[in-house]
Amino acid sequence: MNRNTVLLLALSSLFIFSCQDQPASDSGQSADREAALSPEDSSLYLARGKELALSTFSAMSSELLAAMQRGGVEEAARYCNLAAYPLVDSLSKVHEADIRRTSLKVRNPKNKPTEAEQQQLLAFQQLFEAGSPMAPVVRPVDANTVAFYAPIQIQPLCLQCHGKMGETLKEADYAVIKELYPEDAAIGYSEGDLRGIWSIRLRKKL
Secondary structure, three states: OOHHHHHHHHHHHHHHHHOOOOOOOOOOOOOOOOOOOOHHHHHHHHHHHHHHHHHHHHHHHHHHHHHHHHHHHHHHHHHHHHHHHHHHHHHHHHHOEEEEEEOOOOOOHHHOOOHHHHHHHHHHHHHHHOOOOOOOEEEEOOOOEEEEEEEEEOOHHHHHHHOOEOOOEOHHHHHHHHHHOOOOOOOOOOOOOEEEEEEEEEEOOO
């Protein structure tokens, strides 16, 4: 088993570990929205959301590790800039879902959170700062859609592009990142920090 495979399996294990079930919550949402999901539906959509997040994560991680091996952070950053969006869009179409990642500190302005995503990010951040467990949640959006949110935490490999300048992030590497993302705000993280969320819109099963 090569080093890249080991890294991918380790990262996948960490992702799965962070995805323990949490009951659906309407915190931060309007009381007029659709009625809360039943426990059975919550379990169904949590499982589906985690499946899509993990499969997307695995596909992106595999390509990212290959890019890192080819040309380090510069190659990885260029891969993310050119190929990450088409890959996620393709997976969204295949799975008939809207798959996104967003953060309180975005690298690409296209990933700016919606109001609902912002509320969920702040809720996860509050849990993180309190040292409390973070886990995926599902919430009804409308008659046809359910939102799935799951926390994304910084792993060691992430620090080469999102870490602290002069420590885990090299100035030369960040110069390349800034060239590709002039408005970048996604640095300064340490291992285990809350990086952002998976935000997936799922079609309700009728």
